[in-house]
Amino acid sequence: MANVRALAAQTLFQVVDKGQSLTAQLPYASQKLPVKDRALLQQMCYGVLRYLPSLENYCQQLLDQPLRGKRRVFQFLLYVGIYQLQHMRVPAHAAVAETVNALKSLGAPGMKGLVNAVLRNFQRQQVTLEQSANEIMVCQYNHPSWFIKKLQAAYPETWTDILEANQQQAPMxxxxxxxxxxxxxxxxxxxxxxxxxxxxxxxxxxxxxxxxxxxxxxxxxxxxxxxxQDAAAQMAARLLSPQDGDLILDACAAPGGKTCHILELADAQVTALDADEKRLERVTDNLNRLSLEALCVHGLADEPDNWWQGEQFDRILLDVPCSATGVIRRHPDIKWLRRATDIDELAALQAKILDNIWPLLKPGGTLVYATCSVLPEENHQQISAFLSRTDDAKHITLHAQDKVEQPGLQLLPGITDGFYYAKLQKL
Ligand SMILES: C[S@@+](CC[C@H](N)C(=O)[O-])C[C@H]1O[C@@H](n2cnc3c(N)ncnc32)[C@H](O)[C@@H]1O
Structure with missing residues (x-):
C-alpha cells in the first residue's frame, strides 16, 4: 500500500515544480490510498501550499544546499514533515518517524539521516526560524509578492484581511x-x-x-x-433572474454549477458553451444528476461565428476565465501557478469575450458578468472600459455604491468566496 507522506511529496512536486493543478493531481494520488488516509493527504498538500514560502525559508536555513534534480521530491517531503510539526496535531515524534519512514516507499532509505536531522533541527530552532522568516513579507503572508503588491494597491485598508482569509479552510x-x-x-x-x-x-x-x-x-x-456551491457563486443565477421561456446563453459554463442553478429556477432554454470539451462532460453529468436539460456546445465565447445559430438571447451569463484569486483558500496552488503576467492576458481575453458576445444579446436583454477574482483589472476596470466603448450598454446598479465610475459588486473572501458581478442591459 502507498505511503501517504510519500504521495503528498510526489503530488506537491508535480504541482509546484511541474505546474500541474492540485485539482487534477489529488484524485490521482488519493486513489492509491485507503479511504481513511485520503483526508490526511489532502490536509498535507493544502497545508504545504498554504505555507510554501515559510517552509522554503526554513529549509534554506537548515540545509547546506537545496535538494535538486532527482532529489527534489525529498525537499517536498521535508516541507510535509515541517508542516506537520508546525501546524498539525500529530505528536512530534510520530511526525518525524513517519516522514522518515516515507523514504522507504520513495526508494531512498539512504536519505534517512538527512531528513531526520533537518526535522530535529527544525524542532530545536523553531522559534528563531519563525521569527526570522516573519521579517520577510512573502513568508509572513505566504503569498507571492506580485499578488501582495496588487492587493495593497487595490485595497489599501483591507489587503491583510484578504491574505489572512486566503489561508483559512473554506466553508461548505x-x-x-x-x-x-x-x-x-x-x-x-x-x-x-x-x-x-x-x-x-x-x-x-x-x-x-x-x-x-x-x-x-x-x-x-x-x-x-x-x-x-459557494453562496457567492449562487448569486449568478439569481442576478440573471431567468424567466420561463427565456433563451439563455451560459457562455463559459463548465462544470455547470451555474447552468444547473439557472434551470432550477426557470423553465428556460439554456445553451451551455465551453472551450474545454472534457470539462463540458461534467456539465452533462451535473445536468443528469439534477434531471435538467440544456444544449451543451463546445466552442469559444470569443469566436461565436463558429457555433452561434443566429438567434439572439434574452439573457447571457459570462462567468469568464479569470485569475481565480477570490478562491485561493479552495485552491492554494493558484498562488504558485499564476504569474503576474497572466493577469494582463486574462483581462485581454475577458475584453474580447465581452465585445464578441454582446451582439448575441437581444435589445432589452440582460448580461451578467462574473469572475471569482479580487483584482480590479478583471472586474470593475474591465466593466468600466466596456461601458465606455459600448454605446448600447447600460449599467444596472446592484447596490448603493455600484456607480458607473466603479461599477459592480466586489465580494471578498470571508463567509463567501471572493467574487465580482456586474449587470448590464442592452438598449
Ligand atoms: C470560471 S469557469 C466557469 C465555471 C462555471 N460557470 C460554473 O459555474 O460551473 C470558466 C470556464 O471558462 C472556460 N473557458 C475558457 N476560455 C473560454 C473561451 N474562450 N470561451 C468559452 N469558454 C472558455 C473554461 O474552460 C472554464 O470552464
Missing part, C-alpha cells in the same frame, strides 16, 4: 434544488440527518454547513436535491 455551502424542495424543507432533512447548518436570508437557495461533510451523507444528493 449547499444549494438547494428549488424544483425538489424549498430551502427550509431541505434544512429539516439536514436536521434529521444530524448535520448542523446556518440559514442566511441573503442567499435564498443556500445553506451554510457548520462543518464540511462528505456528499454521500447529504439527504437525496444522488437524486439532485442539493448541490455543493
Amino acid at each position: 455551502w449547499l444549494r438547494v434544488n428549488q424544483r425538489q424542495a424549498d430551502t427550509v424543507t431541505y434544512a429539516k432533512q439536514l436536521d434529521q440527518a444530524g448535520i448542523d447548518y446556518t440559514l442566511d436570508e441573503s442567499h435564498p437557495d443556500g445553506i451554510l454547513l457548520d462543518h464540511p461533510v462528505d456528499v454521500t451523507k447529504l439527504p437525496d444528493f444522488p437524486t439532485g436535491a442539493s448541490s455543493v
Whole structure:
C-alpha cells in the first residue's frame, strides 16, 4: 500500500515544480490510498501550499544546499514533515518517524539521516526560524509578492484581511434544488440527518454547513436535491433572474454549477458553451444528476461565428476565465501557478469575450458578468472600459455604491468566496 507522506511529496512536486493543478493531481494520488488516509493527504498538500514560502525559508536555513534534480521530491517531503510539526496535531515524534519512514516507499532509505536531522533541527530552532522568516513579507503572508503588491494597491485598508482569509479552510455551502424542495424543507432533512447548518436570508437557495461533510451523507444528493456551491457563486443565477421561456446563453459554463442553478429556477432554454470539451462532460453529468436539460456546445465565447445559430438571447451569463484569486483558500496552488503576467492576458481575453458576445444579446436583454477574482483589472476596470466603448450598454446598479465610475459588486473572501458581478442591459 502507498505511503501517504510519500504521495503528498510526489503530488506537491508535480504541482509546484511541474505546474500541474492540485485539482487534477489529488484524485490521482488519493486513489492509491485507503479511504481513511485520503483526508490526511489532502490536509498535507493544502497545508504545504498554504505555507510554501515559510517552509522554503526554513529549509534554506537548515540545509547546506537545496535538494535538486532527482532529489527534489525529498525537499517536498521535508516541507510535509515541517508542516506537520508546525501546524498539525500529530505528536512530534510520530511526525518525524513517519516522514522518515516515507523514504522507504520513495526508494531512498539512504536519505534517512538527512531528513531526520533537518526535522530535529527544525524542532530545536523553531522559534528563531519563525521569527526570522516573519521579517520577510512573502513568508509572513505566504503569498507571492506580485499578488501582495496588487492587493495593497487595490485595497489599501483591507489587503491583510484578504491574505489572512486566503489561508483559512473554506466553508461548505449547499444549494438547494428549488424544483425538489424549498430551502427550509431541505434544512429539516439536514436536521434529521444530524448535520448542523446556518440559514442566511441573503442567499435564498443556500445553506451554510457548520462543518464540511462528505456528499454521500447529504439527504437525496444522488437524486439532485442539493448541490455543493459557494453562496457567492449562487448569486449568478439569481442576478440573471431567468424567466420561463427565456433563451439563455451560459457562455463559459463548465462544470455547470451555474447552468444547473439557472434551470432550477426557470423553465428556460439554456445553451451551455465551453472551450474545454472534457470539462463540458461534467456539465452533462451535473445536468443528469439534477434531471435538467440544456444544449451543451463546445466552442469559444470569443469566436461565436463558429457555433452561434443566429438567434439572439434574452439573457447571457459570462462567468469568464479569470485569475481565480477570490478562491485561493479552495485552491492554494493558484498562488504558485499564476504569474503576474497572466493577469494582463486574462483581462485581454475577458475584453474580447465581452465585445464578441454582446451582439448575441437581444435589445432589452440582460448580461451578467462574473469572475471569482479580487483584482480590479478583471472586474470593475474591465466593466468600466466596456461601458465606455459600448454605446448600447447600460449599467444596472446592484447596490448603493455600484456607480458607473466603479461599477459592480466586489465580494471578498470571508463567509463567501471572493467574487465580482456586474449587470448590464442592452438598449
Ligand atoms: C470560471 S469557469 C466557469 C465555471 C462555471 N460557470 C460554473 O459555474 O460551473 C470558466 C470556464 O471558462 C472556460 N473557458 C475558457 N476560455 C473560454 C473561451 N474562450 N470561451 C468559452 N469558454 C472558455 C473554461 O474552460 C472554464 O470552464
